[in-house]
Amino acid sequence: xxxxxxxxxxxxxxxxxxxxxxxxxxxxxxxxxxxxxxxxxxxxxxxxxxxxxxxxxxxxxxxxxxxxxxxxxxxxxxxxxxxxxxxxxxxxxxxxxxxxxxxxxxxxxxxxxxxxxxxxxxxxxxxxxxxxxxxxxxxxxxxxxxxxxxxxxxxxxxxxxxxxxxxxxxxxxxxxxxxxxxxxxxxxxxxxxxxxxx
Amino acid sequence: xxxxxxxxxxxxxxxxxxxxxxxxxxxxxxxxxxxxxxxxxxxxxxxxxxxxxxxxxxxxxxxxxxxxxxxxxxxxxxxxxxxxxxxxxxxxxxxxxxxxxxxxxxxxxxxxxxxxxxxxxxxxxxxxxxxxxxxxxxxxxxxxxxxxxxxxxxxxxxxxxxxxxxxxxxxxxxxxxxxxxxxxxxxxxxxxxxxxxx
Numbered sequence: 001x002x003x004x005x006x007x008x009x010x011x012x013x014x015x016x017x018x019x020x021x022x023x024x025x026x027x028x029x030x031x032x033x034x035x036x037x038x039x040x041x042x043x044x045x046x047x048x049x050x051x052x053x054x055x056x057x058x059x060x061x062x063x064x065x066x067x068x069x070x071x072x073x074x075x076x077x078x079x080x081x082x083x084x085x086x087x088x089x090x091x092x093x094x095x096x097x098x099x100x101x102x103x104x105x106x107x108x109x110x111x112x113x114x115x116x117x118x119x120x121x122x123x124x125x126x127x128x129x130x131x132x133x134x135x136x137x138x139x140x141x142x143x144x145x146x147x148x149x150x151x152x153x154x155x156x157x158x159x160x161x162x163x164x165x166x167x168x169x170x171x172x173x174x175x176x177x178x179x180x181x182x183x184x185x186x187x188x189x190x191x192x193x194x195x196x197x198x
Numbered sequence: 199x200x201x202x203x204x205x206x207x208x209x210x211x212x213x214x215x216x217x218x219x220x221x222x223x224x225x226x227x228x229x230x231x232x233x234x235x236x237x238x239x240x241x242x243x244x245x246x247x248x249x250x251x252x253x254x255x256x257x258x259x260x261x262x263x264x265x266x267x268x269x270x271x272x273x274x275x276x277x278x279x280x281x282x283x284x285x286x287x288x289x290x291x292x293x294x295x296x297x298x299x300x301x302x303x304x305x306x307x308x309x310x311x312x313x314x315x316x317x318x319x320x321x322x323x324x325x326x327x328x329x330x331x332x333x334x335x336x337x338x339x340x341x342x343x344x345x346x347x348x349x350x351x352x353x354x355x356x357x358x359x360x361x362x363x364x365x366x367x368x369x370x371x372x373x374x375x376x377x378x379x380x381x382x383x384x385x386x387x388x389x390x391x392x393x394x395x396x
Contacts, residue, residue: 031216039215054234
């Protein structure tokens with residue numbers, strides 16, 4: 001190995017990040033070592049600080065640095081709508097769209113018989129508590145259009161049937177900028193069945 | 199912003215790494231926050247340690263954690279050959295090939311009139327000192343097959359003309375696994391001119 005063990009160890013850690021392979025991790029570490037004061041030290045400090053302060057929001061499961069995440073801490077977002085997402089990255093994606101003004105509920109995954117993930121593993125009981133506590137009027141299921149995502153959506157819809165809350169789900173169809181000949185048959189079929197008058 | 203300022207700050211720092219854009223930096227940070235003890239803390243510690251210990255080898259310019267890098271510290275590699283590379287990543291690439299058993303000399307870039315990089319900026323004077331000090335017999339120029347790389351190679355070859363050392367350069371030609379119809383004309387032309395009997 002041309003680099004000493006300490007540097008190789010950092011490369012190995014970096015290579016475990018999603019999106020970085022062994023080669024790009026090596027390049028990233030070299031870049032860090034060249035930009036010691038500008039990048040390496042600030043990054044090390046930011047990581048160490050967040051390792052101590054980052055925690056899950058006690059209400060919705062979003063990641064933040066306080067008991068309440070920025071969304072749950074904002075009283076204006078208590079509008080009766082709860083958007084259920086699989087994971088924190090989905091919550092962030094919804095927020096980037098700027099289209100939703102209510103609160104979230106992070107499940108922490110999807111139901112999966114194969115992986116032995118049941119409703120108790122997914123903060124579904126906590127969702128029922130929140131609906132009652134917050135007097136929610138609508139639960140929007142923003143789960144992935146995957147087999148497990150849709151199975152989980154149907155399970156939650158069934159379970160909330162008697163909870164006196166409207167349960168909706170994201171529309172499926174042609175994505176913005178989508179060209180028909182690049183779309184899969186399933187998407188086109190769904191979009192056709194859900195066609196609407198213009 | 200769905201995430202608090204501290205997390206956004208870490209995402210912004212990560213996005214400055216080569217190979218990570220804003221989106222993959224966000225994914226990487228979420229991954230780090232989920233693997234706090236397994237990845238985030240070890241990474242923060244490894245970075246902080248290296249920020250203190252990493253330094254350039256006083257002989258060749260390789261990165262290491264001691265005054266002498268592992269290559270220069272290995273007496274068996276003092277074989278009279280010095281391989282000149284542009285940057286540390288090129289040194290590491292040469293080492294991965296396992297084909298070279300001598301020592302290195304990292305220039306720290308290439309000559310560039312446009313960017314105002316002259317010989318004094320590139321450890322070229324130090325190369326001349328080393329040739330005398332180490333009694334080198336061969337200088338292998340392993341610079342990129344780019345305009346600046348080749349210009350730098352020719353400049354060094356000229357400058358070392360009277361130094362009593364053999365100056366060689368890497369062969370150019372068809373890369374291993376290279377298919378002719380995917381290669382550029384320049385490579386094919388070079389390989390044809392440098393053809394050899396088999």
